[in-house]
Amino acid sequence: MTTPAAGKLAGKVALITGAGSGIGRAMALRFAAAGARVAAAGRTPASIEETVARIRAQTGQDALAVAADVAVPADVERMVRETVARFGRIDILCNNAGIGSSKDVVAVEPEEWDHVFAVNVRDVYLGCKYALPHMLAQGSGAIINTASVLGLVGAPERAAYCASKGAVVALTRQIAVEYAHRGIRCNCLCPTTVDTPWVSRLLADAPDPAARRRALEERQPMGRLATAEEVAAAAVYLASDEAAFVTGTALVIDGGMTAR
Numbered sequence: 001m002t003t004p005a006a007g008k009l010a011g012k013v014a015l016i017t018g019a020g021s022g023i024g025r026a027m028a029l030r031f032a033a034a035g036a037r038v039a040a041a042g043r044t045p046a047s048i049e050e051t052v053a054r055i056r057a058q059t060g061q062d063a064l065a066v067a068a069d070v071a072v073p074a075d076v077e078r079m080v081r082e083t084v085a086r087f088g089r090i091d092i093l094c095n096n097a098g099i100g101s102s103k104d105v106v107a108v109e110p111e112e113w114d115h116v117f118a119v120n121v122r123d124v125y126l127g128c129k130y131a132l133p134h135m136l137a138q139g140s141g142a143i144i145n146t147a148s149v150l151g152l153v154g155a156p157e158r159a160a161y162c163a164s165k166g167a168v169v170a171l172t173r174q175i176a177v178e179y180a181h182r183g184i185r186c187n188c189l190c191p192t193t194v195d196t197p198w199v200s201r202l203l204a205d206a207p208d209p210a211a212r213r214r215a216l217e218e219r220q221p222m223g224r225l226a227t228a229e230e231v232a233a234a235a236v237y238l239a240s241d242e243a244a245f246v247t248g249t250a251l252v253i254d255g256g257m258t259a260r
């Protein structure tokens with residue numbers, strides 16, 4: 001068992017969306033290990049309850065599972081309300097839930113485009129809309145949005161996804177500028193391909209999964225995919241007081257992909 005009371009996030013309360021899988025679960029576990037009390041939000045109750053059980057087993061920390069579909073505005077409002085009701089405050093909001101879309105701009109239909117934006121962008125706006133009043137009343141808060149390198153560079157057959165993550169980067173900067181003088185920091189993460197269940201599904205659908213994986217790995221000069229833990233470690237930094245002067249940044253975690 002770790003000693004969370006002495007961690008970088010001791011005393012802080014964190015709400016994380018998409019906490020039942022991949023990057024969100026890694027964030028939840030790392031944040032708890034760093035001393036935060038965590039509200040793990042997500043669509044599938046069994047997944048977020050599993051995350052909460054792991055937090056309790058690994059750290060002994062109290063944690064809360066909140067079933068919420070971030071595409072539903074009332075769910076996002078309730079998710080924030082339940083977090084504050086349970087823990088009395090909200091210091092860190094990780095807008096992490098997201099979905100992919102593997103179509104070019106001609107093939108993607110308006111319904112899919114709108115749904116991708118509802119889950120990847122509107123949820124960030126809504127999470128901030130409902131959490132910021134609490135953070136402003138406290139005079140402090142850190143918001144971390146999971147964008148993607150595909151919010152910074154283009155990729156084939158990712159029209160709605162690239163556009164949605166670019167919007168997350170832009171909204172991150174807008175919120176950073178708007179609230180910088182009121183104790184709120186807002187940053188986003190821009191990982192390259194991360195080895196999560198998301199990517200396992202992508203590979204399972206490929207005609208030659210091993211070749212597809214190699215192609216994904218070769219995009220990075222480091223020759224591998226990112227791990228969820230590496231992304232979560234960056235989130236702990238951005239959430240902590242060590243990043244006190246860091247706001248509006250799009251932190252690239254890409255093994256050098258966008259450096260060449």
Ligand code: NAP
Nearest residue numbers: 018020021022023043044069070097098148193194196198
């Ligand atoms: P993942 O393993 O598929 O996890 C995504 C999580 O988001 C799941 O827990 C999922 O819950 C949740 N979610 C999806 N739609 C939701 C909704 N409408 N309401 C609430 N929760 C919802 O994917 P991941 O790789 O960890 O991705 C997390 C974030 O990282 C996403 O924003 C993604 O765009 C971003 N990202 C991923 C990669 C990558 O290569 N993996 C790279 C760059 C950025 P359910 O399982 O219950 O649906």
